[in-house]
Amino acid sequence: MKPPDHKIYLASKSPRRRELxxxxxxxxELLLLRDQGPRGPEVSEDVHPNEPPHEYVARVTREKAEAASKAMVWRRLPMRTVLTADTTVVIDGRILGKPADPPEAVAMMRALSGRTHQVLTSVVVSRDEQVWQTTQRSDVTFATLSDAAIQAYCATPEPYDKAGGYGIQGMAAVFIANIGGSHSGIMGLPLHETAQLLMQAGIPIL
Structure with a gap:
């Protein structure tokens, strides 16, 4: 067991980030932010007008870190290092969010079919008033997909809680012909870059 002060808060609902x-x-420990309810989410993930994808994902991750740090104080939790992250899928400069329904998921898969797109994951580690941040990019190439394969995939639950409508750790792995960059970054947390930030914050790795 590591000393208690080496435990961090993860402000993310993603089971993949927990696994990583x-x-x-x-x-x-999880420090979950409100993402719905009468008061709305604690951090809006709306894209600002003309906001480039790289700036968008970095901004949202910083805002999550700020909200998590405030929540730690409001909830009177032990003060610890906080990690937040956000992942965005981009094609032709256009951000693909989480599909709301099967038609939107099908449209996303058709847009990705036979093309190379980018996955941007920004990570923030914060402690007290100090903030460390990095944004990692991976290039992902999809094979050309048949309409039958797209329809079958979008009939499963998998696309609907993931940016871009797919998860590399799931069934969509069979669609991916090539990746350049970080496999774990595509999953939602680039481990090499995350480890570097945590070590800068004084959290030992290995």
């Missing part, structure tokens, strides 16, 4: 942190031996 466990993979590198980081101990964490």
């Amino acid at each position: 942190l466990r993979q590198i031996g980081v101990e964490f």
Whole structure:
């Protein structure tokens, strides 16, 4: 067991980010932000007008970090290092969010079919008044997909909680012909870059 002050807060609902942190031996507790309800989300993920994807994903991640730090104080939690992250899928400079329904998921898969797109994951590690941040880019090439394959995939639950409508760790892995960059970054947390930030914040890795 690591000393208690080496445990961090993970401000993310993503089960994939939890798995990835466990993979590198980081101990964490969840610090979940409100994403719905009468008062709305604590952090809006709306894109600002003319906001480039790289700036968008970095801004949202910083805002999540700021909200998590405030929540830690409001909830009177033990003060710890906080990790937040956000992942965005981009094609032709256009951000693809989480599809709301099967027609939108099908449209996304058709847009990605036979093309190379980008996956941007920004990570923030914050402690006290200090903030460390990096944004990692991976290039992902899809094979050309038949309409039958697209329809079958979009009939499963998998596309609907993931940016871009797919998850590399799921069934969509069979669509991916090539990746350049970080496999874990495409999953939602680039481990090399995340480990570097955590070590800068004084969290030991290995």
